[in-house]
Amino acid sequence: MAITNIKNLKEFSTVNERFEGAHLLCPGCAHSMIVRELMNATDDNLVIATNTGCLEVSTAVYPYTSWDTSWIHIGFENAASAISGAEAMYKARKRKGTLKDPDAPVKFVAFGGDGATYDIGFQWLSGAIERGHDFTYICLDNENYANTGGQRSSATPIGAHTTTAQAGRVSYGKKQRKKDMVGIMAANGAVYSAQLAPNKWKIMAKGFQKALEMEGPSFINTVSACTTEWKFDPKDTIHITDLATDSLMFPIYEIINGRELNILYRPKNVIPVEEYLAAQGRYKHLFKPENRHIIDLIQKEVDAKWEYLQRREEARI
């Protein structure tokens, strides 16, 4: 059953169960919501590659697996290459007639955290997108190396505290800005590049479906709120994600064929980023008088990005 026929979230969340509820992810982790939505967004068979990270170590601990589908993990950096190889093998075997069920529809998907995607696996992803394999890469972006206890990644926003970019007496946390992966992947040749969030589940499911349906490589950056490292109550995952999307810290948009940018969600009431930051322990230090200027800076940059996205959408270039 495809998403278009599904009326409510409860039905959607159970329609096509291929990701077992039994896994070791933290209570309140958004990863499993995103993964389940992806798997429920299609009835096709799935071949999934996953980089090392929270998702991988929590779902495939021998002798158990949470994956009721074809699944492979090699290393931290190379899920995009693994899925390239699997997709190439599918094409070769289809041509040669050696598939067991040649008519079975199949989609190739890779998951990676932001560490695997923005940092260590950047080259592998870029290569796979450039080669034009027919696959969808989904980054579960929780803005840090959560699996190893919360170190900085190039997805960590300016001002956030991590264990390797700490806030302290003379530091306000991470000094560098977040990499624009959606823009980079669009420029890299992704036919579909988007940023989506699980609180906007219908938009996310439609985005997933578009990525899966479009021929060629797709990239999706998903907001995955991290209760452990962002430091909020596990029951508040969706609330925090609401703050993320409604403050425009995580604007929801897509870029088709590197040109056509569409904003997919416009908050009715845009909230100040301060509210989003104040809800998380990792930004606590920014509320000291000496660090308040970083909050102002973040707000200014969020506004500028939103302005940019709207003008790109208008310009259609």
Add this chain to the structure above:
Amino acid sequence: MAEKMELNEVEVWDGNYAVSQALRQAQVDVVAAYPITPSTPIVENYGAYVANGYVDGEFVMVESEHAAMSACVGAAAAGGRVATATSSQGFALMVEVLYQASGMRLPIVLTVVNRALASPLNVRGDHSDMYLGRDSGWIQIDAFNAQEAYDLTLCAFRIGEDMRTRLPVMVHQDGFDTSHTAQNVKPLQDDEAYKFVGVYKPFEEMLDFSKAVTYGAQTEEDWHFEHKAKQHKALMDSPVVIDEVFEEFKKLTGREYKRVESYLMDDAEVAIVALGSNVETATYTAQQLREKGIKVGVVSPRCFRPFPFDEIRDALKDVKSVAVLDRSCPMGAMGALFNEVTAAMYTTDSRPIISNYIYGLGGRDLTVEDIKAIYEEQLANAEVGHLTTPVQQFIGVRGPKLGFFETRRGK
């Protein structure tokens, strides 16, 4: 359907060309590769076959050797025949994934054109890369010339893909000395070669959707040891299959391969143990000395992994002095081949005198004169009944003679 190629009974091929022909004939489903000297022509030649309709499979030119082996792992898990090629720095970059490929028991064939490892940067042949792979869980087979590179690449698919083995296999040849030296090669015709290699048998494949498979799971102290022990056992059991495949290949072509090759060893008093193209130099030298009535021989572990411990022991048990040649800088220890051979010989009652020669680093030629000098030292050892040199010597290097480690035996 891919076009077939008409081959002459005898072709003039270099080692690289021979390997690319073997890959074409094996009808590999996915070749994922990244070029590096001196193995580049393997993928260039293969690319020419692809461009001209001789290949039905996919040819994926990725952005690094790490990605090449990663794509090979993904492709192999998807249930088809997979191969790639590399050398040196590319091999080093692949190392992480080599362990993952073998840990997942995926029968990938990797043709390695041996080359030195930087720094200093060097494109010529030595065995540093081959040695780097020795604990990676792959079967490692060594070809000494272009014909062998061709033959053993065909055999590698059979060995690795056998349901009793299901392990990845490396086929090594020496950079330039073998890879770029045109020689007479007797190929099989396409049909004959493919018939020998056989149709690939998918096992626990990701493209059979009737059954979910999980590749690359996590194990900690509760299960990791069992998995690794089983992997070692699979390697230790693989000689049965290797020997069968070599036997069948001999029936087909008349060309005989053994996991340990012995030349002129019947009544040899001293022997050289070596790997790679210099086995031929050593054999040539041994023949010359034999003509003078000097009883010398050559032994070579064709199969570097699994190490043919028992066969090496038996091949050398009657000699008095053995020189083990290592073509990789041992960096503060004995050479790797020396250690393996010495361990095997320690289990004999005769325990011959053994010493280690480091040679040929970065493509330095090992001459007939060098080998004669090595044999002479072995004969001197045999004569007096103990080692007359340091345990380890460097041969063919400029500067004062380098020798390390001393024996107390017989002194």
